[in-house]
Amino acid sequence: MAGIAADGPLERLAAQMALADLPLKAFLGEELISSDDDEVSRQIAARHDPAAFAPISSLTVGELREWLLRPETAHDRLEAVTWGLTPEMVAAVSKIMPLQDMIAVSTKRRVVTRFRNTIGLAGRISTRNQRNQPTDDSRGIIASAIDGLLMGSGDAVIGINPATDSTKDYIRIVSLLDESREKLAIPTQTCCLGPVTTAIQAIERGAPVDLVFQSVAGSEKANRGFGVDISLLKEAHEAGRSLNRGMPGSSVMYFETGQGAALSADAHFGVDQQTMETRAYAVAREFDPLLVNTVVGFFGPEYLFNGKQIIRAGIEDHFCGKLLGLPMRVDVCYTNHADADQEDMDTLLTLLCAAGVNFVITVPGAEDIMLNYQSLSHHDAVYCRETLKRLQYEVAEIANPAPTDGVEVR
Known part of the structure; x- marks a missing residue:
């Protein structure tokens, strides 16, 4: 749709070879979207840390790939260069890496966050218990949420996509979720995934808002x-933190992204959708979020045509x-008209x-x-824990947070 895809495997390979030879410093000297026209570009430039960039500043994109894959490039080194990397650098190196490379590097980088419990420790996986109800019926929401809880789903968040943007309904939903959480003594957090404008109004009215949600993209226009x-995200972040509902210093933001968001809004400025997606992460990381997810197949086959492309995009x-x-x-999902299946x-x-x-x-x-749309079932999380040995958090670990093995807690 953007008109910038390679015209076959040979052209794609030539582009990858050219990209591999590009110095990382080139991304600092030439913006893909001008800062004069875009606040996301201005934020990326303002937040770039030259000291963090120094250890990799002499590298090309191809050499960055090799550096990332070295055994000695472990978590500490990856964490140290975090703010030296720009989204464009990261998107570029992903384009020359096969799935195995990206998996190998991802597993070395841990990001731990906390609210009422701890998310992101090595060997653990959490779940969002997503109980959407077409009419926002309170009984339907609770019945379905309990169904997930019985399967151990919801330790990351119990989150509801509301059917409307009504502040009244938003307050009813967060109050319902909070009352259920307290009655059942569930050590988790809840979220109504309405826009930040609604969340701010609800907070002003005293609603029990744990997490403030917002979809974000990689350009100001999007x-x-x-x-x-x-500016509005900063206001929402401050409003959420003012409630002090989690552990001291805990993260309160929940962001959602997805390849195709900027392109579908004609707000990509000729930039490929994967780079635009990575630029959205520059927006999200400004607010130390508890949770970030990409809805990888949600935008449909117009953006990710089939299962193979969805798998690649999810790992990217x-x-x-x-x-x-x-x-x-990653919201592991696809729409019914995509060439994909369960x-x-x-x-x-599994990947x-x-x-x-x-x-x-x-x-x-x-x-x-x-x-x-089609996603994962609660049973799939059980598969992760029992077959792949990705465990859930123990109650004792929530009351007495586990050591983070030197990993910085956001």
Whole structure:
């Protein structure tokens, strides 16, 4: 759709070879989207740390790939260069890496966050219990949430996509979720995934808001299409933190992204959708989020045509997010008109578990009946824990947070 795809494997290989020879410093000297016209570009430039960049400043994109794959490039080194990397650098290196490379690097980079519990420790996987209800019926929401809880789903968050943007309904939903959490003594956090403008109004009215949610993209124009800019996100972040509902210093933001968001809004400025997706992570990481997820197949086959492309995009997004210091997860999903099926989702889930994904979304029967797309089921999380040995958090670990093995807690 953007008109910039390679015209076959030979042209793609030639582009990869040219990209591999490009010095990383070139990304600092030439912006893909001018800072004069875009606040995301201005933020990327302002937040770049020359000291963090210094250890890799002499490298090309191809040499960065080799550096990332070295055994001695472990978590500490990856964490040290986080703010020296720009989204464009990270997107570039992902384009010359096969899935195995990206998985190998992702599993070395851990990002730990906390609210009421701890998310992102090595060998662990968390889940979002997504209970969307077409009419926001309170009984339907709770019944379905309990269904997920019985399968151990929801330790990352119990999150509801509301059917409307009504502040009244938002307050009813977060109050319902909070009351249920307290009655059942569930050591987790809850979220109504309404826009930040609604969340701010709800907070002002005293609603029990744990996490503030917002979809974001990689350009100012695309974000304005979502009804936000960086200034408004700062206001929402401050409002969420003012409630002090989690552990001291805990993260309160939950961001959602997805390849195709900027392109679908004609807000990509001729830049490929994967680079635009990675630029969205520059917006998200400004606010130390508890959770970030890419809805990898949600935009449909117009953007990711089939299961193979969805799998590739999911691993790319997870890799790029981790390198930029984000607590990444992937909504392993596809739309009904895409050339994909549940076996593709099984494959992507298994690869993500190998890559150290922080959390995944699960819904009853792997089908979201409100948003009308296919995802993972609560049983899939059980598969991760029992077959792949990606464990859930112990209650004792929540009351007495586990050591982070030297990993910085966001």
